[in-house]
Amino acid sequence: MRPGVLIFWLLAVPMVACALLVITSRNPLRSALFLVAHMLLLAGMFLSLSAQYVAAVQVVVYAGAIMVLFVFVIMLLNLGGAQKMDAAGLGWALGIAMSLGLAALFVGTGVWKSGLHAGKATAKTLAQGGTAQAVGFALFDPELPWLFPFEVASIVLLMAAVGAIVLAKRKL
Amino acid sequence: MIGLPYYLVVGSILFGIGAFGTVTRRNAIAVLLSVELMLNAANLNFLAFWRFLTPAAMEPHLFVLIGLTVAAAEAAIGLAIVLNVYREYGTVNLDQIAELRG
């Protein structure tokens, strides 16, 4: 087996396993921690796709900041203990059928896709592609349309901050 | 050789798992975590498309960054709402938060 293949499987299998554990753990805290593990593995997968910068952001922002927030809230609400098992029976069966169906449909569309030619990427583009520099240039290039959405994203964060404070702060 | 379809399949599976979580979990926070899984699935596929289809274009990276921003904002607002609900209902069990119906 070539190393690329090996790395893929080494990342993919635990990642999916973590995802499964996220949704099956009775304890929300455990779910959140499995999600952190999942995120880290995902960042590894980003790296294997040569997206270095995004991988770093994934670790710092997602696995770091966002998940800490989750854990914090779970602890705050004292939901750490194991909880009653979620619905079993018909609800589960339906859920499994639906999500399997959905996944199967998307798997189908993915595998079906004609002209999935790998290898357009040269070693050079890959080496430079995902760096912070390359992303930064693309982001701030006035010839490309990405500057504007990036600025809008800041407004989205502002909205989130204001909204969260308005909702959560006891006395304003 | 690991090609694009492999990644797409992994993404689809993650998406399915997330969907399963949203329709079965009772805990509001767990549902939120499941949605994060679904968003991650989309992010993974974005980068896979970049790697195998359009290595010269940088969009997918930016999309992932934007997706991340949205996920962060979503988490903040979602958790604030969950906090408020917890204050009023004393629980985050969705089955007990069903006064509005009909």
Place this chain on the structure above:
Amino acid sequence: MNAPLQDLAIAPIVWAIPGLPLIGFVLIMFWGGGLVRTLGDARGRRVVGTLATAVVLLSFVISVFVLLELLRLEPEQRRAVASLVPLMDRMPWIEVGPVSVQFLALVDPLSVLMCLIVTGVGGLIHLYATGYMSHDRDYPRFFAYFNLFIFAMLVLCLGESLLLMFVGWEGVGLCSYLLISFWFDDEENAKAGNKAFIVNRVGDVGFMLGILASLAVFGTLSFHTADGRGILDLAARGETLSGPLTVATASLISALLFLGACGKSAQFPLHIWLPDAMAGPTPVSALIHAATMVTAGVVMVTRMSVLFAQAPVVLLVVAAVGLFTALFAATIALTQTDIKKVLAYSTVSQLGFMFLGCGAGAFGAAMFHVTTHAFFKALLFLGAGSVIHGLSGEQDMRRMGGLGRYMKVTYWTMLIGWAAISGFPGLAGYWSKDAILAFASGIPSIGMFMYAVGAFTAFVTGFYMTRLMAKTFWSAPRLPEDAHHPHESPPSMLLPLIILAALSVVGGLIGTPWGNAFERFLEPVLPGADMLHVHEAIPHGVGLALGALIAIAAMAAGAAAYRRAPSAELLPATVKATQPIYRAAANLWYADAAANAVFVQGGGRFAGFVARWIDKGFVDGLVNAVGVVTAFLAEIARGGQSGYVRFYAKTMIAGALIVLAYALIQAGMR
């Protein structure tokens, strides 16, 4: 049919015909209540009532001027458009794509005739209502709605396009709803309102679809345009927007429109709302549910007669539905004990006659009957209202009787109405009913059958009206002990009765078979002889003689049959008044016996059966079932709204899955 549009000198004030009632509505709606408060109750009410009546009568005066102006033109040139907005030539309303609808009135014989009826009879009923409603606490609101109704009805009649007609159509429906419900307090009446609503929806959908179909076929909604590309222009030439007008297309559109007409004009099986609508105040019944709104279907069919003329099958259906409804409702009228219900079924029956006329291709005769019916049915309703008013709200005929003594004017005018509707020779109903029956006899192959059934229905009509008169006026007084002393109504209520009675006597003379001024007046809006061959299979003389005979026989038979019910000596004053008729009835003893056998025993049972099982049981049940089933489905569907987020999420994912799977499979199969 294809005359160009003329310029009328009077066009700049045509807007005032519907405009004045609208102004009246606005004034009363916004200031009526305040007026009553500031001027004091009695004076305020008088001002409001006078204002409401005055605007309608003023509209009538303007309509007369428009008529005179129209009469100065050659018959085939009597078609003009006029703006419905003051000081503006043509104001656009809806402009979507190439279709433009403007606020225009079509001034032609049909619309002017309807304006005269609506404002004339409507004005009289307004006057009547000032007396009838004088004790009602919502006096200003009643007149506001009343004026709004007149406005909507005039828009319906005058509208230059199908869409404007639809505006009026929905408007009168809304006003009818508001006015039927005017006195609603209890559950039962609420249910009646629902029924009226459901049934009218069916009709309105038909009309709406008819409008959409004509838009698709003719590419316009105007009846006539300056360049001769209006719906009726094209239809008269047998054209459509693209290619010739086929029978199938004409049939589709006219069938849909007829469905609409059935709803509004209470034709079987959509008739059931009308008797229930009698819960409203009596002036409302007279104005909306007898004289004007319910004839809107006939007006619409006549307006579109050029199209109907090219759909022979639909015409036959129209005739059949009309005839069946006429007979069916007449038999039910025999069994009712509520005086207003009798008149309601009688209205349904008379509307059936009108549609029979339309179906026979005799649109002119149908409109003639609309006109005369407006006179005598309004008269009968107002008379009934006067009786009810005099008895302080009693409507059950079993608790009436011998009232002629107390209310002489009411009695005599009702007597004229009775003679007119029964078709007593020379009176209004005689001429119009005879014209319809004569043309019905000319329907190919089944004409004589239709004539026979129609004549029989006319006989039943005379019989049940006699019954009404007998129970109300001729029989012994059967008032409850504790009832108020019956009293005659105030002059404001009697004056309209007298005028309408006069019209019921002479109103038919404009349309006698020998000098039919009425039909000649309407001719320009009707399909020409080349398009639709209409004839009378029965000679004038025979038809008129038969009609007279049937009417007199029915009245006599009725009088004879009901003479037995009360003890004769208890009818001193009234019997004298009807002495000639009673004598005639006595001489026709065989008619007495036959009538007794056919109607009072056998027929009575049959009529009871019809009323109980077919009308109340089946049709009514069907409509109620629609309501119940809808509510049931709604409850089931709402059960899906369980309140559980997980369930909602499942629905969403399932929906997404179905949508995706369907699209992918469909694509795979291609």
Place this chain on the structure above:
Amino acid sequence: MGAPTQAIRDLSGILPILVLWGVALVILLGAPLLRRGPGSRLAAPLGGAGALGALLVLLRGSSDGFGDTLFAGAALTDTLYSSGAFVLLLGGFLSVLVAQTYLRSRDLEKPEYYAIMLLSLSGALLMMQANDLIVLFLGLELMSFGLYVLAGFARTDAKSDEAALKYFLLGALASALMLYGIMLTYGVAASTELSNVQSAVARGALKEPMGIAAALLLVIGLCFKIAAVPFHQWSPDVYEGAPTSATAFLATTAKIGAIVAFLRVCDTIAGGYHTWLPAIRAIAILSMIVGNLIAIAQTNVKRMLAYSGVAHAGYLLVAVACMGFRLMGTKGTQASILAMTGAVFYLLAYALALIGAFGVLAYLSSRDKDAQTLNDLRGLASSQPAVGYAMVLFMLSLAGIPATAGFIGKWQVFYAVLTGGDVALAVTMALTSAMGVYYYLRVVWYIVFEESAAPKPSPTGHGVEARPRAMTGVGAAITICCIATIGLGILPAAISSFLTVVR
């Protein structure tokens, strides 16, 4: 032309958005001053000024540089955007007026409410201006976040919290589906810019399974926002639970923003109509039937309006379906353009009637009583005639009775779909709108015929309740909605210069 000019052009193209952002920031920065004391009276006027200012900027800045893309293709300006934005900002302004009174009477007022409203409006504007699916997604999220917060704004009201939670969780799920769809779009088109997507569709992208899935996921995401069956179940619960002023705002904003975006997206992928048109038609028909059906069983006016909103989503989807006819000959092209204009007019009529109706509910609410049910409207015509008949008018407009704006809107959509030759949709629309009149008239019934539950006003005409609070805001909103509903019903041409979509 140098770069600075281009930057100025870009910025002037999004000037309404910038105004909204600017005023929102002013409110947020001045929040300490606006929160209590004399400054608290200024928060609502500032919010109103923001919406109105954006509206004025939009009207003034029209025509120049139209049809351009901005920011190197991220956004664009065209008549669909400008007419949609007109409706949106007008609705936003009216919602501020409603909120001013309602929040005060229920003791909920905080300056942040208005800032969030304005930011949310900017998100909806962004959806309309988006020339790239990612920008569309960002706009959608910006709008939705604001709506989630507003739905839960009454923090101590359990129902409000529940509404926010439901809206949020299901909305997040819908967003995830939509993002996945955008991702798949990138997979088939190698770009998310609409023009590239369009040419990819022309090359046959919608023949691939992945393309089909992408298109339908976009459709599903937008269907959630407009509350179309089966993605509608959030709406009754959220409408009922959210504070009335927030309901008015979220009901109109989400629908306007999402429908305009929907029109644009479907217009873009019109080349592959055979894949998505059946789905849209099915969803439209289902929405019309289910919405109208369940609304009949409601006694809570807010819930009833939610289901009626589902039905209206169905009618609007009929217009969206017309986008699929664009490439079917000249008739089809005509139909698609008519449908755009018709849909925008429909949205205007809908927004006016809906904000008016919620305004009436807000008007009737006080500190200890939140007017929501039919019983609260009992006998309104006699106790408070002006408000009562205003509500009657709004119901008639929603029902599509002629001579109201609602009729004109419905008629335009009718005509468009008929031009496109889709008789089934037209007939369903006619049948279901006839059915829908039932429950609107039931409201009329309660207002006009039922006896008032409250003690009757004394015969002198002065009611027993003399409420001291200022009704300026909501009174003005109801008045404007009334006048516009009647005015547009009689003279729709008056507004056509703002609302006609040209291509």
